[in-house]
Amino acid sequence: MSHTDIPYDEGYLDMDLLRFTTAGSVDDGKSTLIGRLLYDSKNTFEDQIEAVEATSRKRGDENVNLALLTDGLRAEREQGITIDVAYRYFATPKRKFIIADTPGHIQYTRNMVTGASTANLAIVLVDARTGVIEQTCRHAFIANLLRIRHVILAVNKMDLVDHKQEAFDRIVEDFKTFASRLNNIVDITPIPISALHGDNVVVKSEKMSWYEGPTMLYQLENVYIGSDHNHVDARFPVQWVIRPHSDEHHDFRGYAGRVAGGVFKPGDDVVVQPSGFTTKIKSIETLDGPVDEAFAPLSFTMTLEDEIDISRGDMIAKPNNPPEKGQEIEAMICWFSETTQLQPRGKYYLRHTTKEVKAVVEEVRYKVNINTLHKIEDDQTFTLNEIGRITLRTSAPLHYDSYRRNRQTGSFVLIDVQSNETVAAGMIM
Amino acid sequence: MEQERHSYRVNHLAQLESEAIFILRETAAQFEKPALLFSGGKDSIVMAHLARKAFYPARIPFPLVHVDTGHNFEETIQYRDDYVAELHAELVVGLVQDSIDQGRVQEEKGPFASRNALQTVTLLDTIEDNHYDACLGGGRRDEEKARAKERFFSHRDDFGQWDPKNQRPELWNIFNGRKHHGEHFRVFPLSNWTEMDVWQYIKAEKIPLPSLYFSHKRDVVHRNGALLALSDVVVPQEGEEIERDAVVRFRTIGDMTCTGAVYSEASHMDAIIQEVATARQTERGTRADDKRSETAMEDRKKEGYF
Numbered sequence: 106m107s108h109t110d111i112p113y114d115e116g117y118l119d120m121d122l123l124r125f126t127t128a129g130s131v132d133d134g135k136s137t138l139i140g141r142l143l144y145d146s147k148n149t150f151e152d153q154i155e156a157v158e159a160t161s162r163k164r165g166d167e168n169v170n171l172a173l174l175t176d177g178l179r180a181e182r183e184q185g186i187t188i189d190v191a192y193r194y195f196a197t198p199k200r201k202f203i204i205a206d207t208p209g210h211i212q213y214t215r216n217m218v219t220g221a222s223t224a225n226l227a228i229v230l231v232d233a234r235t236g237v238i239e240q241t242c243r244h245a246f247i248a249n250l251l252r253i254r255h256v257i258l259a260v261n262k263m264d265l266v267d268h269k270q271e272a273f274d275r276i277v278e279d280f281k282t283f284a285s286r287l288n289n290i291v292d293i294t295p296i297p298i299s300a301l302h303g304d305n306v307v308v309k310s311e312k313m314s315w316y317e318g319p320t321m322l323y324q325l326e327n328v329y330i331g332s333d334h335n336h337v338d339a340r341f342p343v344q345w346v347i348r349p350h351s352d353e354h355h356d357f358r359g360y361a362g363r364v365a366g367g368v369f370k371p372g373d374d375v376v377v378q379p380s381g382f383t384t385k386i387k388s389i390e391t392l393d394g395p396v397d398e399a400f401a402p403l404s405f406t407m408t409l410e411d412e413i414d415i416s417r418g419d420m421i422a423k424p425n426n427p428p429e430k431g432q433e434i435e436a437m438i439c440w441f442s443e444t445t446q447l448q449p450r451g452k453y454y455l456r457h458t459t460k461e462v463k464a465v466v467e468e469v470r471y472k473v474n475i476n477t478l479h480k481i482e483d484d485q486t487f488t489l490n491e492i493g494r495i496t497l498r499t500s501a502p503l504h505y506d507s508y509r510r511n512r513q514t515g516s517f518v519l520i521d522v523q524s525n526e527t528v529a530a531g532m533i534m
Numbered sequence: 535m536e537q538e539r540h541s542y543r544v545n546h547l548a549q550l551e552s553e554a555i556f557i558l559r560e561t562a563a564q565f566e567k568p569a570l571l572f573s574g575g576k577d578s579i580v581m582a583h584l585a586r587k588a589f590y591p592a593r594i595p596f597p598l599v600h601v602d603t604g605h606n607f608e609e610t611i612q613y614r615d616d617y618v619a620e621l622h623a624e625l626v627v628g629l630v631q632d633s634i635d636q637g638r639v640q641e642e643k644g645p646f647a648s649r650n651a652l653q654t655v656t657l658l659d660t661i662e663d664n665h666y667d668a669c670l671g672g673g674r675r676d677e678e679k680a681r682a683k684e685r686f687f688s689h690r691d692d693f694g695q696w697d698p699k700n701q702r703p704e705l706w707n708i709f710n711g712r713k714h715h716g717e718h719f720r721v722f723p724l725s726n727w728t729e730m731d732v733w734q735y736i737k738a739e740k741i742p743l744p745s746l747y748f749s750h751k752r753d754v755v756h757r758n759g760a761l762l763a764l765s766d767v768v769v770p771q772e773g774e775e776i777e778r779d780a781v782v783r784f785r786t787i788g789d790m791t792c793t794g795a796v797y798s799e800a801s802h803m804d805a806i807i808q809e810v811a812t813a814r815q816t817e818r819g820t821r822a823d824d825k826r827s828e829t830a831m832e833d834r835k836k837e838g839y840f
Contacts, residue, residue: 118545118547118734118737118738119545119547120545120546121543121545121546122544122545122546122549122550189683189701190683190703191682191683192675192682192683192725192726193676193682194675194676194726194728196728196730200546201546201728201731203726215703216703218703218705219703219704219705222705222706223705223706331541331542331543334542336542344556344559344560344563345559345562345563345589347589347590347591347592348592349591349592349593350592351591351592351593353591354591354592357591357592359591361559361588361589362559363552363555363556363707365707368542390590390591391587391590392586392587392590400542401542402544402549402552402553403544403548403552404551404552404555404556404559404588406590417563441703454712456708456710457708458707458708459560459563512706513706513707516705516706516708517708518705518708518710520710520712525710525712525713525714526702527702527703527710530703530705
């Protein structure tokens, strides 16, 4: 990072982390916005800017094309498009940011779903001239489906509508009307911007004095994301069993994993699924010594009072608040495969937390027309980018929560048994 | 303190650490014979440190693999051997010299010859000879534009090639390492780290580094805008400017023929972090191998480079 005007201090070792995703249609100026965000927050380097200047000149662009800062692969530069999710990084003294930059083409719903799965916030980009269009609604729908709680509605190209408040207000109203049906989104912050000229991205615009809200960077730095992890329902999917077999740790048997929810402490009663055995936590271990509590999203190793047979894929939880258990799974899925379709009665590998089982599609309930949100009930196959609700039956019980309650224990992917490709993402109802 | 504890706030370094440990454990769990590619550079040192944390109190359950061009800094090799001994880890070394002797690769000719590109063949041979099905690398997405689209679990076909248009989507915490016979994976636990994160983590964890990273005096030659350390393999050519006792350090550590030094007085961790915070050039700006063309890294990755 190149923060020439920001003094380094110890606070740098202790920043928040915000993951966000960006969604916009092809010409909404998304790459320009990200380039602007990086450039104006002084997160670009001289050699990067020089390379971009040189390429801009070669292509005959009028201004230095900041969008080039985010252009990755040769095929993309040649075709002037973005192929896949790209991850970008920048930091201010307050926060470190991870951007999942997803392309806006109609056919790339899959990429937005992927980028949104780990995001706390989504920037939905709208062209001030065209306003809320079908794709805008699709982006908001996906953000909501993936349970992103915070949305910034970035109304871009305000310079092309003479920076007029009426244009902005109309778009905000249209968007809020649509978004009122989306329950997971708890806050929407509309911001009028011009990514090309930098208005309200990092620096407050002088041309839109009627706007009194935050700049985009201010909102990114200050939005409260502390409650995005579940600290209520204790869930510890076992990832790996640690048995050193060394003289020093002869009888050590630890269960390694990343806490998916709730809080675990030594002495807590726990139940291990699927065996259903109960015991107590003996210790929570790290290389730096034992700790007195473990919570999401940190990785730990747990030892238990009793020797029970536990392996990868098992779930450690609290007896008074266990996860759901079942082999009939109701879920919303997004189909990812270009080459195959989801078939009724189709069989797949299903990966849920650290567990893998076989699953068969029992029923296709409906598909969603994500532009109108209408249900389609008579179509039984899913092709690339289609979203809908299905019922799966699994070869062994899953121990899960609804996706609304817990993103880690409520999500899964389907894997094609022949090609080994990841063909669908699922969110348990 | 009590209140802060119960806000369950997790800072950026702790989140990145937890994510990397998760990936390391997934690699151990999902593959039959993983290996950790260890170059002696700071990223691979951090990765080995994280692997130690991930499996404590057991040893790291896979070997450290070093592809040695034979043109490494002495300090790097010394550090490697000491660190491996401390970790009680297994070390496997693939020698580019062997690939040359076996006629697998042809050494570049001329005064600017580098073995950097030859490493790919040695790496793929080492993977094949030892039947590794997953290689953990220290690559970060912020390093270079072709890496921004890299996955944590990066699928390679049976020729070791990367196909950026056909990558597996990665959602939530779920990583799909299923593969057919002959295919393998590259795994990048530090994907989401930036250069700054790595330095901060090294400081926070008090991880010792090779002395090359800290300011020292060294004879260098100016070549194509880079400062290369004079050695048996970097011999000054006519017209090239030589500088004795230049005060320099290295931002990245690789093959001596293509890793440039930077002028720096930064002799301790805080000074380096300060320097990184105010740097005007990207870290790989010192790497001659990326300067060969605008898409140099993309081309090398497709061929199976780290």
